[in-house]
Amino acid sequence: MIGEELEVLYEVDSTNEFLKRNYRSFHDGAVVVAIKQTAGKGRFGRTWYSPEGGLWYSVLFKPKVHIGLHVYTKIFSVSIAEVLKKLKVKVTIKWPNDIYYEGKKLAGILAEAISENNRVVAIVVGVGINVNNNIPDELKDIGISLSQILKKKVKITYLLDEINKYAWHLLVTYRNEPENITKLWKKYLYPKEGAQIKFKHEGEVLEGTILKISDEAMYIDVGGKVHVVQSIHELVE
Known part of the structure; x- marks a missing residue:
């Protein structure tokens, strides 16, 4: 289960970094929650503003069979979207790991591997959600x-419990069927395959059609030539 072992820290640099430093002391499924982070992390080392009032936590996995990092990212992004749907909040997943509401970022996920002797020994999945924070x-x-x-305060413990329960359900149900996780993930993705999109390429803005979205890249057709976009920051709103 996720969250049977739970540690709450008032302040930490990053729950992901804390678990990466201390993973040997925790069991599979352990959760570390921070009231606030001083150095919250996003993809590519970017900072994530994470003061008191938000939900900032990480989950430790010690899988016997290795599952790709992207599967964990998809599981938690879908879980967040499904739990928010219960609250009548309709969100989209902005490729590959951010949760957006009407064009504004609401949450993000960062999955990282811990390796020893070139072997993955643990996975840390960080979740950051703007809940009651300004x-x-x-x-x-x-x-x-x-x-x-x-337009009201939200109970953070409710979100934590519901997201983790849903994530555990998805993990148990689909751990051997990652393609089905991908289908669920693509249901919430925006933009979707087939959509027109603008992106930056060598100093200019191009527009094309999304042919395919994979874990690592978007493949975009521009006048018969396929361009590969590997970062959300290459996209133009």
């Missing part, structure tokens, strides 16, 4: 919190 003025155009959307 969004600073400089981020209000790009970020939003759940309490802003619902």
Whole structure:
């Protein structure tokens, strides 16, 4: 199960970093929650603003059979989307790992592997959700919190429990069928395969059709030539 072992820290640099440093001391499925993080992490080492009032936590997995990092990312992004749907909050997954509400970032997931002697011994999945925390003025155009959307405070423990329960359900059900996790993930993806999209390439903005979305890249057709986009930051809103 996820969360049978739970540790709450008032302040930490990053729950992912904490578990990576201390993974030997925790069991499979352990959860570490921070009231606030001083160095929250996003993809490619980017910082994630994570003050008191949000849900910042990481889950440790010690799988006997290795499952790709992207499967964990998809499981938790789908779980967040499904739990928020119960709250009547309709979100999309912005490829590959961010949760958006009406064009603003609400949550993100970061899965990382821990290796010893070139062998993966553990996986850490970090989840960050803007819940009751205030969004600073400089981020209000790009970020939003759940309490802003619902016009009321949200019980953080409810979100934590429900997301983890749903993630465990998906993991147990589909751990040997990653293609079915991908189908669920693509249901929430925006933009979707077949959509028109603009992206930056060698200093100019191009527009094309998304042919395929994989774990690592978007394949975009521009006038018969296929371009490969590997970062969300190459996309143009």
